[in-house]
Amino acid sequence: MSDDAFRRTGLGATSxxxxxxxxxxxxxxxxxxxxxxxxxxxxxxCIGCKACEVACKEWNLLPTGQGADGMSGLSxxxxxxxxxxxxxxxxxxxxxxxxxxxxxxxxxAAGEAAATGGTVDLGMPTxxxxxxxxxRWLMSxxxxxxxxxxxxxxxxxxxxxxxTEYGTVVVQPDVCNGCGxxxxxxxxxxxxxxxxxxxxxxxxxxxxRLGAGLEPACAKACPTDSIQYGELDELRExxxxxxxxxxxxxxxxxQLYGRDPDDGVGGDGAFFLLLDxxxxxxxxxxxxxxxHDLPSIAKHVALAAxxxxxxxxxxxxxxxx
Amino acid sequence: MTTxxxxxxxxxxxxxxxxxxxxxGDVMRAGGRERRRRRGGEAAMVPAAEFGSYYxxxxxxxxxxxxxxxxxxxxxxxxxxxxxxxAALADATxxxxxxxxxxxxxxxxxxxSVGALVHDxxxxxxxxxxxxxxxxxxxxxxxxxxLAPFSGLAAxxxxxxxxxxLPTLGRLxxxxxxxxxxxxxxxxAALLADTAVPAWHEGHxxxxxxxxxxxxxAAGAIGMIAxxxxxAAPxxxxxVLGAGLELGASRLMLRRLGPLLAEPxxxxxxxxxxxxxxxxxxxGAGLGAIAGRRRWLGVAAGALLAAGSATTRFAVxxxxxxxxxxxxxxxxPQRERLAARAAETP
Numbered sequence: 068m069s070d071d072a073f074r075r076t077g078l079g080a081t082s083x084x085x086x087x088x089x090x091x092x093x094x095x096x097x098x099x100x101x102x103x104x105x106x107x108x109x110x111x112x113c114i115g116c117k118a119c120e121v122a123c124k125e126w127n128l129l130p131t132g133q134g135a136d137g138m139s140g141l142s143x144x145x146x147x148x149x150x151x152x153x154x155x156x157x158x159x160x161x162x163x164x165x166x167x168x169x170x171x172x173x174x175x176a177a178g179e180a181a182a183t184g185g186t187v188d189l190g191m192p193t194x195x196x197x198x199x200x201x202x203r204w205l206m207s208x209x210x211x212x213x214x215x216x217x218x219x220x221x222x223x224x225x226x227x228x229x230x231t232e233y234g235t236v237v238v239q240p241d242v243c244n245g246c247g248x249x250x251x252x253x254x255x256x257x258x259x260x261x262x263x264x265x266x267x268x269x270x271x272x273x274x275x276r277l278g279a280g281l282e283p284a285c286a287k288a289c290p291t292d293s294i295q296y297g298e299l300d301e302l303r304e305x306x307x308x309x310x311x312x313x314x315x316x317x318x319x320x321x322q323l324y325g326r327d328p329d330d331g332v333g334g335d336g337a338f339f340l341l342l343d344x345x346x347x348x349x350x351x352x353x354x355x356x357x358x359h360d361l362p363s364i365a366k367h368v369a370l371a372a373x374x375x376x377x378x379x380x381x382x383x384x385x386x387x388x
Numbered sequence: 389m390t391t392x393x394x395x396x397x398x399x400x401x402x403x404x405x406x407x408x409x410x411x412x413g414d415v416m417r418a419g420g421r422e423r424r425r426r427r428g429g430e431a432a433m434v435p436a437a438e439f440g441s442y443y444x445x446x447x448x449x450x451x452x453x454x455x456x457x458x459x460x461x462x463x464x465x466x467x468x469x470x471x472x473x474x475a476a477l478a479d480a481t482x483x484x485x486x487x488x489x490x491x492x493x494x495x496x497x498x499x500x501s502v503g504a505l506v507h508d509x510x511x512x513x514x515x516x517x518x519x520x521x522x523x524x525x526x527x528x529x530x531x532x533x534x535l536a537p538f539s540g541l542a543a544x545x546x547x548x549x550x551x552x553x554l555p556t557l558g559r560l561x562x563x564x565x566x567x568x569x570x571x572x573x574x575x576x577a578a579l580l581a582d583t584a585v586p587a588w589h590e591g592h593x594x595x596x597x598x599x600x601x602x603x604x605x606a607a608g609a610i611g612m613i614a615x616x617x618x619x620a621a622p623x624x625x626x627x628v629l630g631a632g633l634e635l636g637a638s639r640l641m642l643r644r645l646g647p648l649l650a651e652p653x654x655x656x657x658x659x660x661x662x663x664x665x666x667x668x669x670x671x672g673a674g675l676g677a678i679a680g681r682r683r684w685l686g687v688a689a690g691a692l693l694a695a696g697s698a699t700t701r702f703a704v705x706x707x708x709x710x711x712x713x714x715x716x717x718x719x720x721p722q723r724e725r726l727a728a729r730a731a732e733t734p
Binding site: 083147148150158160218221222223224225226227242243244245246247248250251252253254255256257258259260264265266267343344346347348349350351352353354357358360361363364365367368370371372373374375376378379380381382383 | 439440441442445446447448449450451452453469470473474477478480481508509510511514515517518520521523525526527528529532569570571573574575577578579581582583584585589592593594595596597599600601603604608622623625626629630633708712715718719722723725726
């Protein structure tokens with residue numbers, strides 16, 4: 068059964084993959100709904116201050132997390148990963164810089180680009196013994212991607228996860244029954260269960276603030292505008308310009324992640340500018356929403372169910388013994 | 389820069405902070421040059437996979453589903469579905485004792501399956517929210533809508549069976565349960581496959597056949613154990629057929645997964661469970677094929693097959709968890725996909 072044939076059966080009310088220009092409209096919001104809102108996280112100007120993590124925890128009243136006092140002992144990255152209690156996570160990466168590679172130091176160039184762009188050079192540190200290339204630091208504030216095709220939302224059996232009028236994906240805590248299906252469904256490993264509570268939690272893009280015309284707490288708190296909030300279309304234009312600027316300055320490794328509506332999840336509502344490969348930041352290099360293959364899964368389950376029925380009938384045929 | 393011990397060593401290095409000491413760079417680019425090892429004659433050799441990660445941390449979240457609740461739920465659902473089929477067909481072909489065994493097993497296993505599912509929920513008191521909506525994109529929603537009427541029908545059939553009342557209604561309920569039986573036996577494969585877990589998702593074409601075969605093997609096995617030998621012949625045939633389907637589909641699935649993604653099925657606890665499941669199922673099928681009317685042989689074969697079927701679910705469950713735990717299984721196939729796409733478009 069082809070994708071289209073599957074849809075015609077009425078089993079797939081919405082499209083399962085591919086670009087989707089009006090994600091809220093596809094979810095059933097009538098014309099006149101707000102534009103799709105999103106995050107553009109420009110990691111080239113992230114200073115790893117974690118103000119976003121703190122602002123998120125404060126606004127959303129998130130438990131501190133690991134251990135009695137919420138301290139993991141890992142000072143540079145205390146929270147370690149996104150989870151039920153960590154809706155913004157700042158990754159901290161230290162890499163040896165290979166000298167004489169001929170490549171432009173991405174961070175120095177990024178700082179320079181930022182300076183010529185009218186903002187302040189943040190003076191990223193250079194460390195290391197004389198003679199070697201030293202190390203470089205990469206910081207990146209990760210967050211729920213608010214996918215165009217969100218696996219968590221697709222597989223949720225209770226309807227607790229839903230698409231908002233802003234095109235974001237939000238859990239309704241009063242409906243979630245803690246089945247946990249969304250947890251392994253997310254191709255980014257974002258949503259998680261709070262063990263002491265039983266239900267799942269993740270970033271809401273501060274749904275309660277958006278309704279009041281405020282920007283999300285993390286974007287508000289970000290001192291370098293690494294986290295930018297706005298209409299997704301506009302953010303994409305801004306990101307394209309920033310990428311071109313960095314490439315002009317010789318930062319060949321700069322790349323946009325999650326910006327492309329043709330990718331495996333139909334593009335992310337929260338996308339990134341990275342200075343290294345996605346997996347270095349703990350991001351999957353080519354995520355595909357699992358329900359992309361749902362027509363094939365359904366077909367094979369139907370075939371297997373048929374085989375089970377035929378096998379049973381065959382076993383009862385033949386002479387009585 | 390590689391670690392000598394493969395993904396297990398990688399997992400042990402799973403401390404983000406290790407990136408801030410001298411070994412950090414090693415962990416960063418750790419692919420794990422796989423030691424070539426052989427397990428039970430099965431080659432589990434994977435060429436060294438170089439891949440990047442965030443200090444070896446998992447990308448995916450491991451399923452939070454509890455052990456043994458969820459594998460038990462998978463096994464019992466399959467057993468219930470297969471048993472309902474056996475009961476209805478035994479009814480239609482005049483085998484009352486086999487019908488009775490089938491009806492009792494279907495109802496008891498369905499009830500236990502629901503129990504395991506509810507117990508696994510983070511908020512068990514909200515289990516009825518499963519039936520709040522019908523969502524075709526969620527195999528758990530579709531599955532709940534299969535499981536709920538199935539359980540009701542199976543309970544109706546067994547109530548009639550045990551009380552001897554309303555035999556026509558009992559027969560209708562049993563037939564209804566049998567119609568849902570094949571779906572009961574297979575939907576749990578969609579449940580696992582419709583996730584980002586590499587060892588489950590990439591096996592989505594064969595997994596329904598593995599589970600369907602496994603369900604028939606288990607249901608046939610209970611029939612062999614509990615029904616008198618005079619009526620157990622179809623159960624025996626079905627058990628052997630199911631075991632064959634399970635073993636064959638399992639082989640095909642591992643071949644399709646390829647050396648890298650089949651690895652979780654060959655290593656660690658999942659590897660031991662998978663091997664045990666294969667041995668139990670094959671031995672049970674062999675014994676079942678020659679058992680004939682020798683009851684003690686049938687009982688032994690049934691015990692092996694039922695154990696094999698349950699072990700299969702635990703093996704698949706564990707393999708999925710292992711494949712979510714190691715970022716290698718997420719990054720390397722996706723990198724290969726990107727490289728293949730880049731090669732296609734010049």
